[in-house]
Amino acid sequence: MTFENINWLIALKFSSTAIIFAWMGSRLLSFVALDILVYQYELFDHVFTISIIKIMMAMLMLIFLFIEVHPKLSKLTFSNDKIFMGGAVSGFFGGLAGFQGALRSMFLLKFNLTKEGFIATGIFIACMIDITRLSIYLTYFKGITINDHKTLLLASVISAFAGAYLGSKLIKKVTIKTVQIIVSFLLAILALLLLFGIL
16 A cells, blocks of 8 residues: 555545644643543452543444444445544544544545555544644643653554554455454444443
């Protein structure tokens, strides 16, 4: 996959609102603590917490998943004006909580992209949102250093490269329908893990 696989019309329209709302979500995070505890429980000597932001994200994902699997709703496609809405929603929650990939994927699945276009366009949009939110985080959360989370950072980087390598090998062997099924399945798991406070 290269820049040639990016659907620039969708990528630029989606990013235009995603960047603005990622900035808004990031700024809101610096003023408001949405990680308010709703419920907490202990299982296998581990404490799990369920917060407002986790519930919000999980419910949004489940709504989009319902649309995706519903026999009639799944056949719907989004018009160009919905691109801006998709960018706004995924950008805002990306800036607010870092969960932008799931929502972005659910919107992009509706634009009838090729499997290469879906992945390449999604990566471009993700970079735009991450650059925006990380620049705000660095400004407002100066007390946090890399040394505080170096193990997590290392694991994340290794996982990202491993996932990218594995994806580049598998993408040639799957269809866009397979990609849709995999994305939907993983998002369902992610939503449930958020609802139960495991993530």
